[in-house]
Amino acid sequence: MTHTDGSTICAIATPPGGALGIIRVSGTKATETVDKFFRPAKGSPFPQRKGGTATFGTIVDGNEVLDEVVVTLFRAPHSYTGEDTVEISCHGSEYIMSRALQLLIANDGCRMAQPGEYTLRAFLNGKIDLSQAEAVADVIASTSKAAHDVAIKQMRGGFSHKLKGLQEKLLHLTSLMELELDFSDHEELEFADRRELKSLCLEIETEISRLCDSFTIGNAMKNGIPVAIVGETNTGKSTLLNVLLNDDKAIVSDIKGTTRDIIEDTASIGGVMFRFIDTAGIRETNDKVECMGIAKTFKAIEQASIVLLMLDASTAMFQWTELADKVLPLCKDKQVIVAFNKSDLIAEGHEALIGKLIPDGLTTIFISAKGKKNIPALKQLIMQASSLNQVSDEDVIVTNTRHLNALRLSLGCIKRVNEGLDANIPTDLVSQDLRECIYHLSDIAGEVTTDAVLGNIFEHFCIGK
Numbered sequence: 165m166t167h168t169d170g171s172t173i174c175a176i177a178t179p180p181g182g183a184l185g186i187i188r189v190s191g192t193k194a195t196e197t198v199d200k201f202f203r204p205a206k207g208s209p210f211p212q213r214k215g216g217t218a219t220f221g222t223i224v225d226g227n228e229v230l231d232e233v234v235v236t237l238f239r240a241p242h243s244y245t246g247e248d249t250v251e252i253s254c255h256g257s258e259y260i261m262s263r264a265l266q267l268l269i270a271n272d273g274c275r276m277a278q279p280g281e282y283t284l285r286a287f288l289n290g291k292i293d294l295s296q297a298e299a300v301a302d303v304i305a306s307t308s309k310a311a312h313d314v315a316i317k318q319m320r321g322g323f324s325h326k327l328k329g330l331q332e333k334l335l336h337l338t339s340l341m342e343l344e345l346d347f348s349d350h351e352e353l354e355f356a357d358r359r360e361l362k363s364l365c366l367e368i369e370t371e372i373s374r375l376c377d378s379f380t381i382g383n384a385m386k387n388g389i390p391v392a393i394v395g396e397t398n399t400g401k402s403t404l405l406n407v408l409l410n411d412d413k414a415i416v417s418d419i420k421g422t423t424r425d426i427i428e429d430t431a432s433i434g435g436v437m438f439r440f441i442d443t444a445g446i447r448e449t450n451d452k453v454e455c456m457g458i459a460k461t462f463k464a465i466e467q468a469s470i471v472l473l474m475l476d477a478s479t480a481m482f483q484w485t486e487l488a489d490k491v492l493p494l495c496k497d498k499q500v501i502v503a504f505n506k507s508d509l510i511a512e513g514h515e516a517l518i519g520k521l522i523p524d525g526l527t528t529i530f531i532s533a534k535g536k537k538n539i540p541a542l543k544q545l546i547m548q549a550s551s552l553n554q555v556s557d558e559d560v561i562v563t564n565t566r567h568l569n570a571l572r573l574s575l576g577c578i579k580r581v582n583e584g585l586d587a588n589i590p591t592d593l594v595s596q597d598l599r600e601c602i603y604h605l606s607d608i609a610g611e612v613t614t615d616a617v618l619g620n621i622f623e624h625f626c627i628g629k
Contacts, residue, residue: 186254187251198268201223218237238250303316334602337598384550396476398445426444433547446490
């Protein structure tokens with residue numbers, strides 16, 4: 165992608181098959197190119213129209229009318245890209261949109277846009293920073309309310325504002341230290357009080373560390389919180405998976421060991437995407453294939469954020485004795501929900517006796533996957549176990565791996581600054597670590613980003629955005 169070739173670009177901005185289609189044109193020749201084949205129904209010629217106006221008319225090829233359209237004009241810099249931009253809203257016919265593109269490209273009027281080029285131009289023209297540009301792709305790809313909310317907040321500058329605040333604090337520290345270096349021949353002068361510097365550096369380190377830690381939640385919001393459904397064979401794990409997904413995803417059978425591999429799919433609960441993982445039943449077996457499936461079960465437990473341990477309520481005491489020592493050691497720092505399935509088959513009053521099996525600190529619930537008993541209550545427990553209810557609207561959540569890597573590098577720098585202040589090392593060495601910290605934070609917003617990084621980011625966008 166040529167980032168600064170100055171050409172006018174065009175692309176279809178809507179998916180095929182819809183009733184309406186939008187063709188987006190951006191660049192210095194946007195209005196004059198569209199004017200060649202757009203005829204307003206009334207009023208002044210199109211190039212004389214004001215920005216922010218929509219004009220009804222027809223697109224023509226010579227004497228042939230192709231379609232009746234509404235054309236919206238955005239004048240630079242008041243557009244998404246910061247350039248003159250025209251959006252042609254026509255009928256969703258592939259034939260019409262294809263012909264319109266041919267008219268736009270004819271006689272070197274403009275060229276086809278590359279993936280993400282509109283958002284790239286918005287970034288290059290200072291309409292958004294790089295973290296906001298990446299959030300555009302996240303908004304498009306969001307599949308749940310939680311993922312959408314985080315992406316929207318980032319796209320509207322929530323993360324950028326937090327970074328700017330950190331950079332301002334770091335620049336203040338750097339300026340004080342640089343001032344001392346400028347007057348290094350006067351050893352008695354100290355422009356930066358070391359206790360104040362230490363306090364501010366610790367504050368910055370805490371903020372950056374919190375942003376790094378938020379990636380665990382942010383990544384779960386974006387890709388789905390992994391929930392491993394584990395237990396012995398024939399406890400109803402696959403039945404529960406189908407109920408949670410509202411789909412017959414897994415084969416259900418009375419034959420033990422039916423599930424021999426990981427079955428995984430996503431479902432939204434309370435606007436949050438969960439990734440449910442049905443696993444092979446844990447039991448002693450000589451079947452090599454089943455043993456491979458059981459090994460994958462233990463790996464799924466390690467990778468999950470929430471472990472849903474299912475026990476057959478009618479044999480709960482035996483199953484708990486068999487499974488507790490195998491599963492619980494793998495569940496440190498994880499949320500565990502013990503679900504007693506087939507609870508409709510046990511005698512009334514036995515739930516209290518069975519519940520005493522489970523040590524304090526573990527959440528328990530009695531359900532019937534087949535009869536869908538207590539499934540809404542189970543979903544509520546899963547939602548609570550996600551800990552997302554602890555995230556406030558003001559919290560900035562990191563969801564991007566590139567951002568996380570830059571934050572980790574900046575965290576290492578600010579830690580070295582704190583260590584240097586404790587060791588009373590020379591100001592010029594501490595100042596260098598501060599500059600590196602600022603550099604890595606600036607990389608997130610795109611202030612120091614290379615063309616190679618830009619190409620890697622925007623090549624994954626859809627054409628038209």
